[in-house]
Amino acid sequence: MAGERTYDVVLFGATGFTGGLTAEYLARHAPPGLRWAVAGRNPERLAAVRDRLVAIDPALAGLPLLTADVTDPDSLRAVAESARVVASTVGPYVHHGEPLVAACARAGTDYLDITGEPEFVDLMYVRHHAVAVRTGARLVHACGFDSIPHDLGVWFTVRQLPTDVPISVDGYVRAGGRFSAGTYHSALTAFSRTGQASRAARERRAIEPRPAGRRVRAVPGKLARSAELGMWTVPLPTIDPQVVRRSAAARPEYGPDFRYRHFAAVKRLPTVLATGAGLGTLIGLLKLPPTRRWLLGRLSSGQGPTPQQRAASWFKVRFVGTGGGRRVLTEVAGGDPGYDETAKMLAESALCLALDELPPTSGQVTPVTAMGDALLDRLTRAGLTFRVLRQDATAPEAQTKPAG
Numbered sequence: 001m002a003g004e005r006t007y008d009v010v011l012f013g014a015t016g017f018t019g020g021l022t023a024e025y026l027a028r029h030a031p032p033g034l035r036w037a038v039a040g041r042n043p044e045r046l047a048a049v050r051d052r053l054v055a056i057d058p059a060l061a062g063l064p065l066l067t068a069d070v071t072d073p074d075s076l077r078a079v080a081e082s083a084r085v086v087a088s089t090v091g092p093y094v095h096h097g098e099p100l101v102a103a104c105a106r107a108g109t110d111y112l113d114i115t116g117e118p119e120f121v122d123l124m125y126v127r128h129h130a131v132a133v134r135t136g137a138r139l140v141h142a143c144g145f146d147s148i149p150h151d152l153g154v155w156f157t158v159r160q161l162p163t164d165v166p167i168s169v170d171g172y173v174r175a176g177g178r179f180s181a182g183t184y185h186s187a188l189t190a191f192s193r194t195g196q197a198s199r200a201a202r203e204r205r206a207i208e209p210r211p212a213g214r215r216v217r218a219v220p221g222k223l224a225r226s227a228e229l230g231m232w233t234v235p236l237p238t239i240d241p242q243v244v245r246r247s248a249a250a251r252p253e254y255g256p257d258f259r260y261r262h263f264a265a266v267k268r269l270p271t272v273l274a275t276g277a278g279l280g281t282l283i284g285l286l287k288l289p290p291t292r293r294w295l296l297g298r299l300s301s302g303q304g305p306t307p308q309q310r311a312a313s314w315f316k317v318r319f320v321g322t323g324g325g326r327r328v329l330t331e332v333a334g335g336d337p338g339y340d341e342t343a344k345m346l347a348e349s350a351l352c353l354a355l356d357e358l359p360p361t362s363g364q365v366t367p368v369t370a371m372g373d374a375l376l377d378r379l380t381r382a383g384l385t386f387r388v389l390r391q392d393a394t395a396p397e398a399q400t401k402p403a404g
Helices: 017-029 044-057 057-062 074-083 098-107 118-135 149-157 181-191 194-207 240-250 269-286 288-298 307-311 341-357 372-381
Strands: 007-014 035-039 065-067 083-088 109-113 138-140 165-175 216-218 224-226 231-235 258-264 314-323 326-334 385-392 400-402
Touching: 007 017, 007 074, 017 035, 017 044, 017 341, 035 044, 044 065, 044 240, 065 240, 065 258, 074 083, 074 098, 083 341, 098 118, 098 138, 118 138, 138 269, 138 314, 138 341, 149 165, 149 231, 149 240, 149 258, 149 314, 149 326, 149 372, 149 385, 165 231, 165 240, 181 372, 216 240, 240 258, 258 326, 341 372
Parallel strands: 007 035, 007 083, 035 065, 083 109, 109 138, 165 258, 216 258
Antiparallel strands: 165 314, 224 231, 224 400, 231 258, 314 326, 326 385
């Protein structure tokens, strides 16, 4: 990255709910000497965030506050040119995210966010990947619960299997927790833009190179009953399989023929059927502007679960990997997935890019491609669990029964 920068890390969106949690995490865990700042569009609210941080660490009384707005390109350019790494929590990203991505790509500044919006990620690849490759910037999306537990979890699982053999991994997600207004707005926005998301995906496929001499796939699974898990496994159409597939395309450790499937693990079939029916109805209603405006107005920006609610939240993702005559069951687990752990993942990703020795990469890259083992080690030290539950010498057929 060319030139000396004023700050190691700038957190953009610190006045929002998740942004505030990320700032508090940095206040508690940033190493001595880290040069960091918080940025947002409202100076008074930024000052209030700093006041909260001073209660954690009085030395932060002089924390720099940077005023910047996504509608003001000059302010974003100033932020990007002053920082080595910019981490953003300002969503929905498809509406608010591109100006900062563009500024960082042009300035050769590493960029991180916590988006789970496939349309946004695909558009940013089409529009800004080539510029970032030229400047040396690393654009790393999905650095929260979408998609670090899944991306790093598959990487951890693959490392338990033989190399240079076909590998298959299935991921099964369970979580309990509440969502904030930011997550609510991002999800509703994504559901209302399925057509635009499909077009963005086609644009990306038309220009993105494929791995030479290897096959890498993320394929949809089927609704089934897993005897091993004791649950129903439901195909989960999130951004996570796309992130895993792109990591596998970039890393030869995933073998010559890699396949990933992504599921939610649910105890009761009626819950599955009711959720599916409700989701279908919701997507239909979101196509109507009056209904969409009404639903978006149900939660205001900045709202989120209480500390007590977050303390009761949790997640577990189990992975079944097979390859070379071996089978492994692994698990990634942590606390509140949407907020406390997402803030931790984003903050540790920013520290990783700013401070750790990493392989040379540039352009739009995944968390595993950019940070890999360094980030896995950081998150393990920070309290996330990556563990092997079982290893078998052979790979028996999956014990699942398709529904119906």
